[in-house]
Amino acid sequence: MAAQPRILIIYTGGTIGMIENPETKALQPFDFSHLIDNVPKIKMLDFRIDNIQFVPIDSSDMDEHGWAQIATAIRDNYDRYDGFVVLHGTDTMAYTASALSFMLGNLHKPVIITGSQLPIGEVRTDGEENLITALQIAAARNCAGEPMVQEVAILFENYLWRGNRSTKMSADNFNAFKSNNYPRLARIGLGINYEEDHLLRHKERLPLDVRTVMDPAVMFIELNPGMTPATLRHLLATPGIKGIVLRTFGAGNGPTADWFLDEIRAAVDRGIVIVNVTQCVNGGVHSKRYVSGDRLLSAGVISGHDMTSEAAITKLMYLFGLGLIPAEVACRIEENICGEITV
Numbered sequence: 001m002a003a004q005p006r007i008l009i010i011y012t013g014g015t016i017g018m019i020e021n022p023e024t025k026a027l028q029p030f031d032f033s034h035l036i037d038n039v040p041k042i043k044m045l046d047f048r049i050d051n052i053q054f055v056p057i058d059s060s061d062m063d064e065h066g067w068a069q070i071a072t073a074i075r076d077n078y079d080r081y082d083g084f085v086v087l088h089g090t091d092t093m094a095y096t097a098s099a100l101s102f103m104l105g106n107l108h109k110p111v112i113i114t115g116s117q118l119p120i121g122e123v124r125t126d127g128e129e130n131l132i133t134a135l136q137i138a139a140a141r142n143c144a145g146e147p148m149v150q151e152v153a154i155l156f157e158n159y160l161w162r163g164n165r166s167t168k169m170s171a172d173n174f175n176a177f178k179s180n181n182y183p184r185l186a187r188i189g190l191g192i193n194y195e196e197d198h199l200l201r202h203k204e205r206l207p208l209d210v211r212t213v214m215d216p217a218v219m220f221i222e223l224n225p226g227m228t229p230a231t232l233r234h235l236l237a238t239p240g241i242k243g244i245v246l247r248t249f250g251a252g253n254g255p256t257a258d259w260f261l262d263e264i265r266a267a268v269d270r271g272i273v274i275v276n277v278t279q280c281v282n283g284g285v286h287s288k289r290y291v292s293g294d295r296l297l298s299a300g301v302i303s304g305h306d307m308t309s310e311a312a313i314t315k316l317m318y319l320f321g322l323g324l325i326p327a328e329v330a331c332r333i334e335e336n337i338c339g340e341i342t343v
Contacts, residue, residue, distance in 0.1 A: 005139035006048045007082040010073050012066065013056035014089030016127040018119035029056040038120055041126050047139055050081075059115075061337040062096055064214035064317065070096070071103045074111060075210040083110040083147065085133070085140030090176055093154060094310040097163025097317025101152040101311075101338045102318035105209030106202065108304050109187040110138045110149035114156060117174055126174045130155060133188055135308060140192070151200040151339065153185055157340045160186035162200070164311045166342035167281065180282045181342070215320035217314055218243040222279065227290055229259045237266040243273040243316035243329065245309060246301060250278045252285030254296055262301050268300030271326045275333055277304035277312050284342070302333050303339075 011017055017029050019038065042049065045221060052073050055065070088096055097113050104111065114134040116127030116159055134155045140148035152163035155338065165182040186194045200255050220302040221244055222233050236244070244267070254264075276285050276296055284306030304312045315337070319329040336343050 001228050002100065004046065004048050005083070006081045006157045007050075007083050007085060007135055007138050008077050009049060009051040009072075009085045009087060009135075010070060011051060011053045011087045012059075012062070012070065012089075013054070014059050014087060014117065016087050016114070016116040016120050016131065020119070020122075028118065039131060041128070041132055042135070045132070045135060045139075047135060047242065052077075055088075059092040060097075062089070062092045064099075064216050067096060067099045067103060067214060068212040071100060071210050071212050074100075074104060075208060078109070078208050081109075085131070085134045085138050086113045088113050088115050090117065090177070092231075094163070094166045094168055094177065094308065095314060097152050097154050097166060098308070098311040098340065099214060099314040099317070101340065102315060103214070104152065105211065105338075106206040107152065107208065107338075108150050108205055109147050109172060110140075111152045111163075112138050112149070112160075113152065113154050114190070117172070117176060126157060130157065130340045133192065137186070137191060139188060140194075142196070144301055148194055148196075149199060150202070151186065155188075158188050159184045160188070160192075160194075162198075162339055164314075164338065167308050169281070178281075181284060181308075182339075203274065209322065211318065213321040214314070214317040215242065216317060217241055217320065218245070218275065218316045220245050220247060220309065220313065222247040222262065223249060223254055227255070227260075232260065232263050236263055236335070239273060242320050242326065243275070245275050245277055245304070245310060245312045245316065246296075247279045248276055248285070248296070249279060251283065252296065256295060261295055264296065264301060265299040271332065272328050273316065274301045275307075275312050275316065276301045276308055277307055280336040302330055305334065305343065307341050317339065321334050 089136040112134040114130045118125040120127035156177045165179040169178045283302045
């Protein structure tokens, strides 16, 4: 008989962990000792399920310290469990999934991040189904007895997506997340149908390598028509900034005016690493397709190819957190570390 799967739930906050106070009617986090009472179907899974409950936060407050706390909890419990389910608010879920994918080097077990659009105590909640499905995925094995999923992934409603390829696409729909540049890892219907060709696999099994330092000295600059030289100059001169994700138009294009390129080139010469990603939800940067994109490339801006904004910004945080100098970060940003980029 197969051993009983051992799953650790890590609760960080978010809508999924809220129930209505019967007296005040206000939403409040529930005690995970009462998890089975709130989701009685979990008993039908016949898993050994333990939990770690952090001080709940709104996911808008999630930052590099929260990511380090999650990564540390997984590291400290890695050998004791077959899989991990992280319960998280939806607003920054894609950022957390991307960050953890970099921080958890050589990951060989599932880390499934999920949440809900409605609290788990609501009659129509999507939280119950998401939680149960996430637990099933965290426990799933392939025909060789290995974990079916060996990466950080987001499970939401009908789909399992690679975490560092995901973006929150809707504030209202239950299918709130999508991966626009990478296929789904599984489709959830009457069963869980895995797309095994799309699942991440490492060539060799190495010990888990957890890096908890993420350097927050990064930022986005989003281009808009009519941006003035003074505005761009001010943003590029933000004190202490080491890396910038430049969200450009279309296939990676920006203004062709000399002042724009001069400001960008000056920032690169100062040692700031600038990564070009598109504002479009589909596709990526093709620097050679148009003159404007090619001129950004010649000014020292690095192509982010088809990375999401969430992956690009957390990848910069991770690489600078390793203590790399700007030239080394600029070199490694285009490398595929954990399936976040198509090279």
